[in-house]
Amino acid sequence: MHRPFAARRDVLTLDEGTAARLLAGQLDPSDAPPGYGEVAGVLAAASAPPRPHELAAEEGALETFRAAASTRPVRRRRRAGPLVAVLTAAVLVLGGGAAATATGALPGPAQGVAHDALGAVGVSVPSAPQATRRTPVAHPPTIRTAPRHVAPHPASHRPTVRASTPAPTAPRPKPTRGGPNRTSLVVALCRAYDAGRLRSGAGRASRGYEVLAGLAGGEANIPGYCRSVLG
């Protein structure tokens, strides 16, 4: 059915209210003026919820964000940085999927974990004697550490083998065993522990094991702690 061009143009004139509602997605196609029903559908399709490929670049965006955040002169952040590097390295020792999961989650949410771990572990070593196999000064050569920055006080940077309390000036109180952290890092450490990768050799000597022991409140408590973490 043909319509003269001039008549068609008149019919398509919109008032501002209708146009605004169309653009806001508030006009049902069946309520739209003649000719605009499909336009409402097109606009709705253009504003439809995200498809997976539109969210695929998230990891890159987070890396950009981290890079921008780390150049901001915030004192607290700088202190956390090297420790996060330590934990990253520790988890990398565990290898494979655990590392991928854990490193992806590190800086933001795991900052809490990092501080708790610092409070629980610091540079001193938990009471169980086997954890002191390493020499007081040396760390496993594969792990990059910055013990000077990790220490809450310059004076206590002496990496001690004191089998006792955590560093006295830890930024946060030591966490109770009642509240297991469920961040990806801790989950990854527990999974590695359950898979046997932490119980001997390099795994046992690793910083990751030390962190886990600290969080659990002692090596002997790790199995129970991980049971509650992994659920």
Place this chain on the structure above:
Amino acid sequence: MLGDEFTSRLAAARRGDEVGFSALWRDLQPPLLRYLGVAAGAAAEDLASETWARVAKDLARFDGDEAGFRAWVFTIARHRLLDWRRREARARTAPRPNEQLSHLGAADDPAADALERVSTDGALALIAQLPAEQAEVVMLRAVAGLDVARVAKIVGKRPGAVRVLAHRGLRRLAELLAVDTPHDDPSPGVVTP
């Protein structure tokens, strides 16, 4: 839109918390990609990354509510877009944006046409056939969800001009859709895309 969550997410992101930034990103990246896609085709992903890099860098300097944040992000995006267009104009090799999306548009099969039209890609391809200024205003109003005043600021025009562009864009969409409808014979007087 994040609604009530926005303020806390923004605050978290400003503290360097990834979870906060991720929420902001997930909310705005899809509309951003679609806006940039209509305007710049395959360059959309790179332009979106550039946008977020700037957002992340200047986050501390932003102050405002959720709508203000949206407007700010799209303002940055538009600057990247203009830079891109200048580079492309110098290179003089880039196809016009609507050509870059034409592969998403309707094939000769009417049934496929209808299906394409209701899909998101089909809708965006149709909008991309509008004159650039009309397409931009339609995208910023309908997909970015910005009001007339904010769009006016972003595109550097008066609110009245923005309304006129929006009306023209909507009318042009109606005309394009009427022409595509199978049972309508395109008559000599009807405007073709």
